[in-house]
Every structure is written in structure tokens, then in C-alpha cells.
Amino acid sequence: MNRTKKNRLNDSLFKYFGILNTLLGLIMLAVFIFIILQTGLSRLSWDFITSLPSRFPEKAGIYTALIGTFWMLALTIIFSVTLGVSAGIYLEEYARKGFFSRMLEINISNLVGVPSVIYGILGLALFNRYLGLGGSLLAGSFTLSLLIIPVIIVTTRESLKAVPRTIKEAAYALGATRWQAISRQLLPAASGSIVTGIILALARAIGEAAPLIVVGALVYVPFIPNSPLDDYTLLPIQIFNWTSRPQPEFQVNASAGIIVLLFLTFVLNGISIYLRNKWQKKVKW
Amino acid sequence: MNQLIAKNINVWYGDNHALQDVSMIIDPFQVTALIGPSGCGKSTFLRLFNRMNDYIENFRMEGEILINDINIYDPVVNTEELRKKVGMVFQKPNPFPSSIYENVAFGMRIQGMNKKSELDEVVETSLKKAVLWDEVKDSLKKPAFSLSGGQQQRLCIARTLAVEPEVILMDEPASALDPISTSKLENLIFELKKSYTIVIVTHNMQQAGRISDKTAFFYMGKLIEYDTTKRMFLKPAHLQTQNYITGRFG
Numbered sequence: 001m002n003r004t005k006k007n008r009l010n011d012s013l014f015k016y017f018g019i020l021n022t023l024l025g026l027i028m029l030a031v032f033i034f035i036i037l038q039t040g041l042s043r044l045s046w047d048f049i050t051s052l053p054s055r056f057p058e059k060a061g062i063y064t065a066l067i068g069t070f071w072m073l074a075l076t077i078i079f080s081v082t083l084g085v086s087a088g089i090y091l092e093e094y095a096r097k098g099f100f101s102r103m104l105e106i107n108i109s110n111l112v113g114v115p116s117v118i119y120g121i122l123g124l125a126l127f128n129r130y131l132g133l134g135g136s137l138l139a140g141s142f143t144l145s146l147l148i149i150p151v152i153i154v155t156t157r158e159s160l161k162a163v164p165r166t167i168k169e170a171a172y173a174l175g176a177t178r179w180q181a182i183s184r185q186l187l188p189a190a191s192g193s194i195v196t197g198i199i200l201a202l203a204r205a206i207g208e209a210a211p212l213i214v215v216g217a218l219v220y221v222p223f224i225p226n227s228p229l230d231d232y233t234l235l236p237i238q239i240f241n242w243t244s245r246p247q248p249e250f251q252v253n254a255s256a257g258i259i260v261l262l263f264l265t266f267v268l269n270g271i272s273i274y275l276r277n278k279w280q281k282k283v284k285w
Numbered sequence: 286m287n288q289l290i291a292k293n294i295n296v297w298y299g300d301n302h303a304l305q306d307v308s309m310i311i312d313p314f315q316v317t318a319l320i321g322p323s324g325c326g327k328s329t330f331l332r333l334f335n336r337m338n339d340y341i342e343n344f345r346m347e348g349e350i351l352i353n354d355i356n357i358y359d360p361v362v363n364t365e366e367l368r369k370k371v372g373m374v375f376q377k378p379n380p381f382p383s384s385i386y387e388n389v390a391f392g393m394r395i396q397g398m399n400k401k402s403e404l405d406e407v408v409e410t411s412l413k414k415a416v417l418w419d420e421v422k423d424s425l426k427k428p429a430f431s432l433s434g435g436q437q438q439r440l441c442i443a444r445t446l447a448v449e450p451e452v453i454l455m456d457e458p459a460s461a462l463d464p465i466s467t468s469k470l471e472n473l474i475f476e477l478k479k480s481y482t483i484v485i486v487t488h489n490m491q492q493a494g495r496i497s498d499k500t501a502f503f504y505m506g507k508l509i510e511y512d513t514t515k516r517m518f519l520k521p522a523h524l525q526t527q528n529y530i531t532g533r534f535g
Binding site for chain 1: 379
């Protein structure tokens with residue numbers, strides 16, 4: 001076989017290898033969704049969504065878990081967005097670039113890769129025990145916020161970096177203070193991609209079970225939380241709970257719960273894609 | 286309005302001595318062109334007058350810049366106030382990603398003016414002064430990016446005029462424009478010098494010859510020669526100036 005033929009062969013080999021791998025991922029996702037739908041769809045009903053947990057599988061529902069998830073989402077948004085975005089702005093626009101800020105940068109990037117259960121252990125020690133928040137929504141949302149704040153910081157910085165420096169110079173040249181330039185020009189220009197990043201981080205956060213099991217979400221909660229200091233349970237926790245039961249009917253419930261959770265994640269991802277497209281059309285540098 | 290005075294200016298970027306003992310007096314209501322090869326320090330010099338170099342890391346400076354007899358590098362000087370008096374137009378048109386109207390109104394808004402009638406008036410007069418009004422008066426709500434490059438640059442001038450500066454600094458404002466847009470811009474500059482003091486950095490010798498009253502030639506961080514444009518182009522005192530202007534180097 002001559003050289004050209006050999007190169008051609010290698011080229012097409014890699015192509016088919018790529019196609020195979022792509023298909024593998026897609027097929028596994030499709031199979032997963034198919035099995036979940038097949039098992040859980042018949043169980044999915046309005047009753048299932050509005051029922052409290054129960055030890056009888058046919059009576060049990062996800063109401064407390066769903067409301068708990070919404071609570072958790074709302075609180076986590078408040079804490080993580082405030083801290084993450086402002087830390088990102090500070091690091092990108094205010095902090096002097098030196099040894100200290102570089103170390104901070106490396107640390108934050110590394111935090112993104114820390115396993116979530118580690119955050120759970122930190123949350124347990126810091127929020128549940130030390131601050132005495134116990135297994136409350138507040139302790140849980142603090143923990144989830146810790147988990148996604150590094151992601152939000154990195155997103156915020158990248159989004160601000162993507163705005164051309166000339167925009168900032170133009171604002172300064174017209175007599176804007178640093179904060180006016182940031183708040184009136186940089187942030188609006190960067191907000192599309194910041195919001196996209198936040199939503200993706202949240203979509204990940206609402207599916208998290210591991211850290212929240214540690215901080216005490218894995219409890220039987222027969223009521224919906226009324227304040228951030230109440231006990232709670234969440235969809236991923238409820239699903240985890242059901243899958244660990246011996247009765248096969250609970251497996252069906254778990255599948256139905258997964259469908260609801262998947263739906264929420266898809267909605268969040270959909271919003272972020274919508275926002276991204278909308279923004280890309282609007283801003284052209 | 287008084288002269289702009291630069292006294293014994295030295296600028297360093299780290300170890301790089303970017304401007305070496307430059308002293309210069311810029312006359313009011315005239316166009317002063319700064320010319321020289323890339324890296325000669327002319328843009329650095331221009332950006333001293335509105336303290337835009339302050340944002341560059343490793344920037345260090347000695348000497349005084351006097352505007353209306355005040356040393357603008359005195360610690361008591363408020364840079365925001367200074368930049369309202371000394372406006373700047375950049376090399377590449379850099380409108381904000383908002384409407385034409387909001388671009389011009391921005392400078393007023395950050396000073397707390399939000400009354401629509403007043404803003405409308407400022408926007409209209411500024412766009413008229415920048416000879417852009419007739420082209421955009423029906424599309425003020427359109428994004429600034431929908432304008433052509435030359436229109437965007439005149440929008441940036443209108444935006445600068447809206448905060449009522451006394452001095453306008455221009456950093457190669459025509460370098461990204463086609464010949465027709467450039468000539469419109471040059472006519473505008475000629476018109477503006479009646480009311481404003483203009484300092485312009487340009488790479489284009491013909492442009493410096495056409496629009497400026499005085500020209501300063503920078504080379505390797507030094508001010509080589511500074512005189513009326515006519516004399517600089519006809520009878521420069523230094524051989525380097527002559528070589529540069531006639532295109533023998535640079």
C-alpha cells in the first residue's frame with residue numbers, strides 16, 4: 001500500500017471512530033430516556049405531583065420535593081449570583097493583577113473540579129454544625145451556592161473579558177467612573193453570556209444529590225417548607241430515596257420523578273439557549 | 286480657553302522609556318497633528334492629556350501637563366471632570382452596543398441628566414455639530430452598529446461633543462475609514478476647530494498637511510520638531526523630519 005492510500009485510510013478510520021463515539025453517547029442517552037419514560041410515564045399524573053410522600057408507593061408523590069427544589073433554586077440564585085457575579089467583576093475589573101490574584105485565579109479554577117460531596121462535608125461542618133443552621137433550606141442553599149459560585153465567577157470573568165476594551169475606554173473618555181463604565185456598559189454587554197452561564201450552573205445544581213444528602217436533605221418531610229429555616233427534601237433526594245427501597249413500585253415512582261427532574265433541566269437549558277441566541281443576534285462587535 | 290502645556294514629560298512603561306523630555310505648547314482653536322512612525326510615542330503623548338494612560342500597568346510619568354493653568358496630574362484633580370473637558374475619539378469607531386440616541390445621551394446620563402426634553406435637545410445639537418443628524422434623524426432608535434464605519438466615527442464625535450468638551454483628542458480617527466468617509470471627517474474637523482482645540486494623531490502625511498495648523502514630529506520617544514504645518518512640510522529644520530514626511534522612512 002502506498003503512502004497516499006495509507007493516509008486516506010487513516011483519515012477515514014478516524015472519521016468512523018468519531019461517528020461511532022458520537023452515536024454511542026446519543027444511543028445511551030436515548031436508551032436511558034426510553035427506559036425512564038417506559039417505566040415512569042404511566043405513573044406521572046397530577047396526583048403524583050401534588051401528593052405528599054407516603055410509605056405506600058401508589059399514594060406517594062413529589063409535592064414536598066418539588067416545592068423544596070423551587071425553594072432551593074430561589075435561595076441558591078440569590079446567594080450564588082450575588083456573590084459569584086460581584087466576585088467575578090472584582091477580580092476582572094478591580095483587582096490588581098499580581099501574584100496574589102493569579103493564585104486566587106488558579107484556586108477558583110480548581111474549585112470548579114472539586115467533587116460535590118466535598119462541598120457537602122464542608123457545608124455540614126460550617127453551616128449545619130458551626131452556624132447551627134441544622135438541616136435547613138438555608139444550610140442547603142449555602143452549600144449548593146458554594147458549589148456553583150466558582151463556576152459563576154469564571155463565567156462572569158470570561159464574559160466581561162469578551163467585551164472589547166474599547167467600550168470601556170469610550171466610557172472612561174466621556175467621564176464615566178469605573179463603576180459607571182462597568183454597570184452601564186460592560187455588564188449589559190456581557191449579561192447575555194453571564195446569564196447563560198448562571199442558568200447552566202443552576203441546571204447542574206438542581207440535579208445534585210450528593211452534597212445535600214450530607215447536609216441533611218435525606219429526611220422524611222411530610223410538609224412543604226414555609227421559611228428558609230425549615231427542613232426540606234428535594235427531587236434528586238426523593239428519587240435517590242425511592243430507588244433504594246426494595247418494593248418495585250417505588251422504582252416506578254423514581255422513574256416518574258426523574259421525568260419531572262429532566263423536564264426542569266431541559267427547561268432551564270432551553271432558556272439559556274434562547275437567551276444566548278437572542279443576545280448573539282443583538283450584539284456584534 | 287488657554288493653551289495646553291506639556292512640561293518636561295518623561296514616560297516609562299516598565300523599563301521602556303517611551304517619552305523623553307518632551308515639552309510642547311498646543312494653541313487653542315487650532316488643529317495640532319502628531320506624526321511619526323509606529324512606536325514613536327505620539328499616541329502615548331496624546332493620551333496624557335485625558336489621563337487614559339493611567340489604566341496601563343507599569344505606566345510611570347514625570348513632568349507636568351497644564352490645562353487652564355492646572356496640572357492635571359495633581360492628585361486633587363478629578364479625572365472624571367477632566368475627561369468631560371478633554372474628549373477623545375479613538376482609532377477604531379467604538380460605539381456602545383446600544384441605540385444611536387443612547388450613544389450620544391450616555392455622557393449626559395452618567396452626569397445624572399435624565400430629563401427627556403433636555404436629552405433630546407443635546408442629542409440633536411450634538412448630532413448636528415457632527416454633521417450626522419440628517420443621516421440618522423429618522424433612525425435614532427436603531428442600534429449604532431447598523432451605521433457605516435464613517436457614520437459610526439462621526440457618532441463617536443457627536444457623543445464626545447455632547448458633554449461639551451473644550452479639547453478633543455483624536456487617535457488616528459480616519460485609519461479605519463474609506464476615502465469618502467475620511468474626507469467627510471476631515472471637513473468636520475476643519476469645522477470643529479472654530480469651537481474646540483483639536484489634537485490629532487495621524488499616520489497619513491497628506492491628512493496632516495490638509496487639516497492641521499501645526500505639526501509635531503516624534504521619533505523614538507523624542508519630539509524632534511514642532512512648527513507650523515506649512516513650514517514642517519516645506520522647510521523642515523531636521524533631516525529626519527524631511528525624510529519621514531517625504532516617505533523615505535517610517
